[in-house]
Amino acid sequence: xxxxxxxxxxxxxxxxxxxxxxxxxxxxxxxxxxxxxxxxxxxxxxxxxxxxxxxxxxxxxxxxxxxxxxxxxxxxxxxxxxxxxxxxxxxxxxxxxxxxxxxxxxxxxxxxxxxxxxxxxxxxxxxxxxxxxxxxxxxxxxxxxxxxxxxxxxxxxxxxxxxxxxxxxxxxxxxxxxxxxxxxxxxxxxxxxxxxxxxxxxxxxxxxxxxxxxxxxxxxxxxxxxxxxxxxxxxxxxxxxxxxxxxxxxxxxxxxxxxxxxxxxxxxxxxxxxx
Numbered sequence: 001x002x003x004x005x006x007x008x009x010x011x012x013x014x015x016x017x018x019x020x021x022x023x024x025x026x027x028x029x030x031x032x033x034x035x036x037x038x039x040x041x042x043x044x045x046x047x048x049x050x051x052x053x054x055x056x057x058x059x060x061x062x063x064x065x066x067x068x069x070x071x072x073x074x075x076x077x078x079x080x081x082x083x084x085x086x087x088x089x090x091x092x093x094x095x096x097x098x099x100x101x102x103x104x105x106x107x108x109x110x111x112x113x114x115x116x117x118x119x120x121x122x123x124x125x126x127x128x129x130x131x132x133x134x135x136x137x138x139x140x141x142x143x144x145x146x147x148x149x150x151x152x153x154x155x156x157x158x159x160x161x162x163x164x165x166x167x168x169x170x171x172x173x174x175x176x177x178x179x180x181x182x183x184x185x186x187x188x189x190x191x192x193x194x195x196x197x198x199x200x201x202x203x204x205x206x207x208x209x210x211x212x213x214x215x216x217x218x219x220x221x222x223x224x225x226x227x228x229x230x231x232x233x234x235x236x237x238x239x240x241x242x243x244x245x246x247x248x249x250x251x252x253x254x255x256x257x258x259x260x261x262x263x264x265x266x267x268x269x270x271x272x273x274x275x
Contacts, residue, residue, distance in 0.1 A: 016090040021119050021214050022139050023207055026127035026190050027146035028183050029071075030157025030176075033123045035198050036146065040207050042117055045088060047124025049097050050081040054104030067171075068104075071179065076126045082133050085122050088112060089139045101166045118214040121207070131194040141210040142201050145195035147187050154180040 022045075025033050039151045052059055052075055060074040061067070069075060087094040087102045098108040114120060127143070132139040154176050161172045179186070191197050198206070 001124075008151050013163075018089040018139055019092050020114055020117070021139050021141035021210070022085050022089055022134055023119055023121050023210055024127040024131055024134065024143040024195070025121050025123035025146070025203070026125065026144070026195055028150075028153050028157075029125050029179060030153045030160060031146045031148060031164055032156070032200060033125075033146055036203060037121045037123045038121050039204065040121060042207070042211075042214040043088075043112065043114055044096075045084060045096070045112060045120065045122040047076075047081050047122050047127050048101070049099040049106075050077045050084070050124075051075060051101070051104070052077055053106060071125075071175070073126050073129050076124075078126070078129050081122075081126075082130050082137075085130070085134060085139060088120065089112065095121070102164070117211060118217070119207075120209050128190040128193040129194045135194070141214055142206055143195045144206060145187060145190040145197045146200065146203060147197045148199065150180045150183040153183060167200050 023042075025037055027033050034044075034046075045105050051070070054068070058074070060069045060072040062069045084094050084096050092114040093111065095109055097106040098104070098110050100107045128145065131140065131143045134143075157179070158172060158176045161167065161176075162169060166172065167175075189195055196206070
């Protein structure tokens, strides 16, 4: 299914049983969500790709009218994000936008397909906004909010944003200072929306628990992968060649892990569709 950031279908009455469930991963900007998601080895849906484009007339303004308030949930397309989560969970495949934060625009599209795991991660600063909807649709495995020291989050976020040239340096410093002072309130709001606040190690344990739990309930029939999609390269997992294939657990792995059985298909690569 193709998901448009501008026109998200309200089709959530679809009767297909999920082939996977979602772990929603949220937390303050710069809190380490992306790096933790990668550590799990699971498929990751980037919810920040559902920001509205800079030309969208519905974008919220800063209180002083100085520009767009990109830290408001109203700058994000929640309906399109839910549609993408639902399509991936039910069909095992979804085409989503690729969003460039520096230009505030969609620059292309990409295809994300599930691996053999019964859960996947959807991460982003506004992930908590869709907890209730995902639960109503029977898609939610867990909802986690990463929390840490505001000063550490400030430093990590500023270095990342400057390195990636996301916005003008002066804007990034002002925004970072504001977010550091508001971090406690941001976490409290995400918890109120249903997320469990925790550090990275506890988050990994809960991901592992969800992986084990839903392995027991995954349907025997999973949508077949298209033959035209090549196997997912091992380098995508960000693992050295000497590391054996990933076992079912996302926690610490033993030194010797048996190879996957031949009956388990290789992971497909993400197909990029040019904008």
